[in-house]
Amino acid sequence: MKRLLSAIVFPAILSLGVLQVSDAEDAGSSGSGAAKNPAVAGRLADDAIPKTDAEWKRRLTPEQFEVARKKGTERAFTGKYWNTKTSGTYRCICCGEPLFASGEKFDSGCGWPSFFAPIDGVKGKTIAEHEDRSHFMLRTEVTCRRCGAHLGHVFDDGPPPTGLRYCINSASITLDPDEKDGK
Numbered sequence: 001m002k003r004l005l006s007a008i009v010f011p012a013i014l015s016l017g018v019l020q021v022s023d024a025e026d027a028g029s030s031g032s033g034a035a036k037n038p039a040v041a042g043r044l045a046d047d048a049i050p051k052t053d054a055e056w057k058r059r060l061t062p063e064q065f066e067v068a069r070k071k072g073t074e075r076a077f078t079g080k081y082w083n084t085k086t087s088g089t090y091r092c093i094c095c096g097e098p099l100f101a102s103g104e105k106f107d108s109g110c111g112w113p114s115f116f117a118p119i120d121g122v123k124g125k126t127i128a129e130h131e132d133r134s135h136f137m138l139r140t141e142v143t144c145r146r147c148g149a150h151l152g153h154v155f156d157d158g159p160p161p162t163g164l165r166y167c168i169n170s171a172s173i174t175l176d177p178d179e180k181d182g183k
């Protein structure tokens with residue numbers, strides 16, 4: 001009888017443990033990063049934008065921090081939005097500023113979310129461009145002008161009407177779907 005009991009109870013404890021582990025994993029993923037990061041809920045006030053790496057680390061997941069604050073690059077075809085067709089607005093993961101609209105997103109096949117223009121146009125004010133000579137290449141880095149978050153790069157092999165391809169890391173942006181507004 002004792003043996004029978006432990007045969008029942010032990011797997012139950014085990015599966016409880018597994019459940020707890022998966023909860024803990026969720027806590028490290030974008031899901032709960034979302035809960036801790038106020039920029040996911042909306043645009044931050046100017047004085048609510050962190051100024052130190054320690055502050056950013058508290059808000060962002062490790063991958064978001066590495067990409068957005070340390071100019072990292074997520075692996076192709078692994079990010080949250082590379083294949084997303086949902087209509088909505090993509091905002092900066094760090095400060096919540098609207099950066100790209102789904103209407104300018106296109107399927108580039110490169111494995112990262114790609115846009116032919118920022119939300120306020122190619123010469124707009126939301127995106128800043130910087131010469132990037134890292135990795136033995138000459139590229140144009142794009143950042144959030146407001147908080148300096150690294151977003152990705154812009155290339156001149158995009159579709160009409162701009163001919164540009166803003167190749168953006170999913171880790172640097174968060175999507176507000178249109179239907180959330182009750183439309």
Ligand SMILES: [Zn+2]
Nearest residue numbers: 092095144147
């Ligand atoms: Zn920003």
